Amino acid sequence: MTAAPTLPTVSIVVPAYNEEQTIRSCVEAALAQTVAAHEVIVVDNRSTDRTAEIVRELQTSNPDAPLRLLRQFDEQGLVPTRNLGLDSATGEVIGRIDADSVLEPTWVAEVQKAFVDPTVAAATGPVLYYDMPLRRFGLRADDTLRRAMLRLAREYHFVFGSNMALRATAWQAIRDEVCRDEEDLFHEDIDISVHLYDAGLKAVYVPTMVTGMSARRVEESPRDYVSYVGRFDRTYTHHDVRNRALRAPAWVFLAVYPIAKGLRWGHQELAARRADAAAD
Template sequence: MPSISVIIPVYNDADLLRTCLAAIAAQTRPADEVIVVDNASTDASADVAREAGARIVPEPHRGILWATTAGFDAATGDILARLDADSVPPPRWLERIEADFQTQPEASAITGTAWFYGGTAFSRWFGRYCFLGAYFTLIAYLLGHPPLFGSNFALRADAWQRMRDGLHLSRNDVHDDLDLSYRIEPDMRVIFDRNLGMSISARPFGTVAGFLRRVGWGFATVFVNEREQPFWRRRAERRAAGLIGAPLAPWHKAQAGRD
C-alpha cells in the first residue's frame, strides 16, 4: 500500500487549522504523516499543529508557493496530498485518493473540486459555479489536462521531483496550484475526480478587493508560463503523447464526496 503524506501550509489560521486537523484525524484511511508548513505565522498556528501531533516544517519566506514547496520537499510519502488550513476534508478523502491512484496507476496526479462554507449565499454560489467553473474549464483548455486545485489534490512523489525545478519561486504574484499545473509534463496524466470533494472557506470572495487580487495572481501566473511555452505548443506535445486529456466530468455535480 502506498504511504500518504498530507501537506497543509498555514499562515495565521490557528482556529481553522484546528478544524482541518481534526478532520484529517477522522479519516477512514489514516494519513501516514501530516505536515503543517508554518509560513512565518505570528499566532498559535504552530501550537495547534503540535498539539494535533503534526510534523511542523517552518518556512520563513512568506508565500504559498514557497510553503507548498517546503512541505512537498519534506514529505516522505509515496503520495503527497495537499489542502489548505481552511479546508475540511470529508472522512473518506484520503481513502478515495488512495483508491484513485490504485485503480488508475497511470495517473501522476489526482484533483477534485469543492463546495464552500461561510460567507453569504451569493459568495458560495459565485465561488462554486463561476470561479471554479471558469478555472476548471478555461485552464483545462490551455493546459490540455485538468488543472490542479490547491485546496484538493494529490501528486505522486516521483512526479513532484520532476515538476519542482520549473516553479516560479522568485515571484510573489503567482498561484501555487496554477504554477504547479503548468509544470505537468507532456507524458503525465492528471485525473479529475468529480467525487473527490472538499469543503473550503468562502472568505476569498468576501471582498471585491480580495477577489480581484486573486484574479490578478491568476493572470500573472498564466502570463509568465505562456511566455515560456504557449498553450498551442503544450497541447501539441500532449496530443503527440496521446494525453490531450479526457473530457472533464461535470464538476458542478460533485456531491458524492461529501460523505
C-alpha cells in the first residue's frame, strides 16, 4: 500500500502599507482556512494608520493563532517589505498575497496539493473581485484569461503577486537575483517570474487556488492606471524578454478599464443606496 504523500507546511506573507481598510478581512481569511497555515506574517512598512494596531488586536483576540507582525521601517517599498517577509517565513512553502487579498477557505489546502509534486517551485491561481458585481462570472473570466495566457506563453509561466506561493528553496535560489526596483517601475511579481524561469524553476497555474481581491485599482485616474499597466512592458524590457504574447495582459487591462470603472461605480452606488435604505 502506497503511503500518502507528505503535505508541506505553508506560511502566508502579507506586505502592508496603510491598509487599515482591508487588513482585518485579509488576516481573518488567512486564519480561517480548512487547513491551518503554518504561520501568517504581516510585514508593516511604515504605516501611519491603524494597520499594525488592527493586527495586534487580531493577535489578542486569536491568542492561539500563528499570527506574526513584523516591521520593515528601514525603507519605503513593496520589494524590501516582501523580501523581509519571505526571508522570515519558516514554512516549506511561502504564500505571498496582498493586504487586500481575501483567501478562499481552501487556499492553503490547494497550495499543499500543488506542492506535493517536488518539481513545482512556484504556483499561482485566479482571482475573484469581491467588490464588483457578478463576482463568480468575473472569476470564470479571470481563469479563462490566465489559461489563454499560458497557452500563448508556452513554457513561460508567470506568478501573480496577489495570489502566489513559492517553495522556500526556490525563493532562496532567486533571493539575490530579484530586482530591488528602487525607482518603483516594475511589476515585482513579473520580476520574480522572470528569475524563476531563468533559474529553470517550474511555475504552475492552479485554477482551484483562488483568492478574492479588490478592484480598487480602477478607481485611479486614467493617467495613473496607464502608468500602472506600463509596468508590464518596463519589466519585460528591463529583462530583455521578447515574447510578445507576454504583453497581452497589458492590453487586456487597458481594454477593460472603462468597463470595470463603470461597473465598480455602479456597484458602489447600489451599496450606498442599500445602506441608506437600511438606516431609514
